[in-house]
Amino acid sequence: MAPVISVSGLSKTYASGFTSLNNIHLEIARGEIFALLGPNGAGKTTLISIICGIVNASSGQVAVGGHDINADYRAARALIGLVPQELHTDSFESVWATVSFSRGLFGKPKNPALIEKILKDLSLWDKKDAKIITLSGGMKRRVMIAKALSHEPQVLFLDEPTAGVDVELRKGMWDVVRELKAAGVTIILTTHYIEEAEEMADRVGVINKGEIVLVEDKAKLMQKLGRKRLSLHLQQRIDAIPEALAPYHLTLSEDGWRLAYDYDTKGDRTGITSLLGDLRAAGIRFVDLETKQSSLEDIFVSLVRQ
Amino acid sequence: MNLRAVGAIYKFEMARTWRTILQSIVSPVVSTSLYFVVFGAAIGSRISEVQGVSYGTFIVPGLVMLSVLTQSIANASFGIYFPKFIGTIYEILSAPISHFEIVLGYVGAAATKSIVLGLIILATAGLFVPLHIQHPVWMLTFLVLTAITFSLFGFIIGIWADGFEKLQMIPMLVVTPLTFLGGSFYSVNMLPPTWHTIALLNPVVYLISGFRWSFYEIADVRVEISVAMTLGFLVICMSIIWWIFKTGYRLKH
Numbered sequence A: 001m002a003p004v005i006s007v008s009g010l011s012k013t014y015a016s017g018f019t020s021l022n023n024i025h026l027e028i029a030r031g032e033i034f035a036l037l038g039p040n041g042a043g044k045t046t047l048i049s050i051i052c053g054i055v056n057a058s059s060g061q062v063a064v065g066g067h068d069i070n071a072d073y074r075a076a077r078a079l080i081g082l083v084p085q086e087l088h089t090d091s092f093e094s095v096w097a098t099v100s101f102s103r104g105l106f107g108k109p110k111n112p113a114l115i116e117k118i119l120k121d122l123s124l125w126d127k128k129d130a131k132i133i134t135l136s137g138g139m140k141r142r143v144m145i146a147k148a149l150s151h152e153p154q155v156l157f158l159d160e161p162t163a164g165v166d167v168e169l170r171k172g173m174w175d176v177v178r179e180l181k182a183a184g185v186t187i188i189l190t191t192h193y194i195e196e197a198e199e200m201a202d203r204v205g206v207i208n209k210g211e212i213v214l215v216e217d218k219a220k221l222m223q224k225l226g227r228k229r230l231s232l233h234l235q236q237r238i239d240a241i242p243e244a245l246a247p248y249h250l251t252l253s254e255d256g257w258r259l260a261y262d263y264d265t266k267g268d269r270t271g272i273t274s275l276l277g278d279l280r281a282a283g284i285r286f287v288d289l290e291t292k293q294s295s296l297e298d299i300f301v302s303l304v305r306q
Numbered sequence B: 001m002n003l004r005a006v007g008a009i010y011k012f013e014m015a016r017t018w019r020t021i022l023q024s025i026v027s028p029v030v031s032t033s034l035y036f037v038v039f040g041a042a043i044g045s046r047i048s049e050v051q052g053v054s055y056g057t058f059i060v061p062g063l064v065m066l067s068v069l070t071q072s073i074a075n076a077s078f079g080i081y082f083p084k085f086i087g088t089i090y091e092i093l094s095a096p097i098s099h100f101e102i103v104l105g106y107v108g109a110a111a112t113k114s115i116v117l118g119l120i121i122l123a124t125a126g127l128f129v130p131l132h133i134q135h136p137v138w139m140l141t142f143l144v145l146t147a148i149t150f151s152l153f154g155f156i157i158g159i160w161a162d163g164f165e166k167l168q169m170i171p172m173l174v175v176t177p178l179t180f181l182g183g184s185f186y187s188v189n190m191l192p193p194t195w196h197t198i199a200l201l202n203p204v205v206y207l208i209s210g211f212r213w214s215f216y217e218i219a220d221v222r223v224e225i226s227v228a229m230t231l232g233f234l235v236i237c238m239s240i241i242w243w244i245f246k247t248g249y250r251l252k253h
Ligand SMILES: Nc1ncnc2c1ncn2[C@@H]1O[C@H](COP(=O)(O)OP(=O)(O)OP(=O)(O)O)[C@@H](O)[C@H]1O
Pocket: A014, A015, A016, A018, A019, A020, A038, A039, A040, A041, A042, A043, A044, A045, A046, A047, A085, B253
């Protein structure tokens, strides 16, 4: 199936001379939830802003739903809903008015029933007549989500949607996202909460210093990540790993006090039992042990560390 | 054409007027009334007729223009500057809407406001001096053209401004002097020859002259020239706006 978004050779150099995106190639499949991860200043917002028409690209092409974002901007933008990272809201408008405004701006006929549903889904219904200035930060963020949903986008960009939203409402927000996905909406989100990506995303992309460094199915990624590390704190330090233990590919810490063993939790045999037996045979005793699962976060950290 | 989007922007802008009704309508009406008291009644009683009409009557078209000019610029510049300032412009830029439609929404609303205001001021003037309008259609044409042109001009200022000082600067340093010197309170024919020539470089002279002609058939310059100058300024403003959107000047990085 044709991708709903295709980005090719996209670069952005700001007027200051700073290059924030460098030759980005990326395809987003219809209906998927794509999590874009990357440290501060990696270029996530810049990429989203270009796709949505807020920032001009320096070079490269972007198509949304097969429509070029410049040549055919109307068709392209009509498909997109954007929740920007920064809280940009009017102050004196009511919630209802600002959400209705967004729908009109995207050329859609009035639909009070839909807006009512959106506001209820986002727990904003009791605030519908409130002036935006009287809302809390988390409420304003949800108003911005409501604005983006008001025109029934097929592609939704959520640039750090859960920043500043409390735990309970965050869960509610993810329910909304799942519902949208079920309705066929493609969702691209950025987040600094890696558990969020782990929980929600179908695919994960990591961007660092303006370059995409990894795009992978989350399931595959998690498989790769399905490894655990067993650490043994030895009773007595050793200088080298005995020859007999070579098949386990153990690593010995520099100070000689710790042995580490990596194993696959999904494998038929983890090899832990025989390792422990062989350790005893080799006369190595330990005082403590711990196991640790590697996570998306570890991968992420190792990717973005230069 | 995304008419719903134009309508949404227009409605949004008009709603802003209702929220700020005092400063949008009441204050220009009050200041115009003060002009009438000071210039029309107090000073005007000591000035003989100007080109066959009493001084109080003479200044009516100029006063209306003064308000229409300044309010068009103020409304339109603020209307586009503010979303830029608070960041809500992101939504306008990401919407499936053409540049022409954006301008139509913002400038249409700003022009509507100043036309309504111009008519209110005209009605206020009617309370102080007897009004007679020889060419009502031309009067409305000049009013509408001026409102649109200067709303476009205000839109440009709003996009250009990157701070509140700049937003105020052009209206204060350029527009207000030009309107005061543009013959609101006198006929440029009253000026000595050198000043008369200099005055003719002021575009506002042509607007006020044409507008006054539609009231009393008295004019400082030929009415055709007034129309041409107004249209010329309109075209210049439209070209600048076309260029702004084409390049994304001060709108897109
Ligand atoms: N208008 C601008 N002019 C110059 N440089 C800019 C501009 N906007 C962004 N940048 C730079 O581009 C880089 C990428 O910024 P961007 O906002 O895309 O990062 P991000 O990945 O969204 O980061 P964060 O996680 O902090 O939101 C940053 O180094 C930033 O300083």
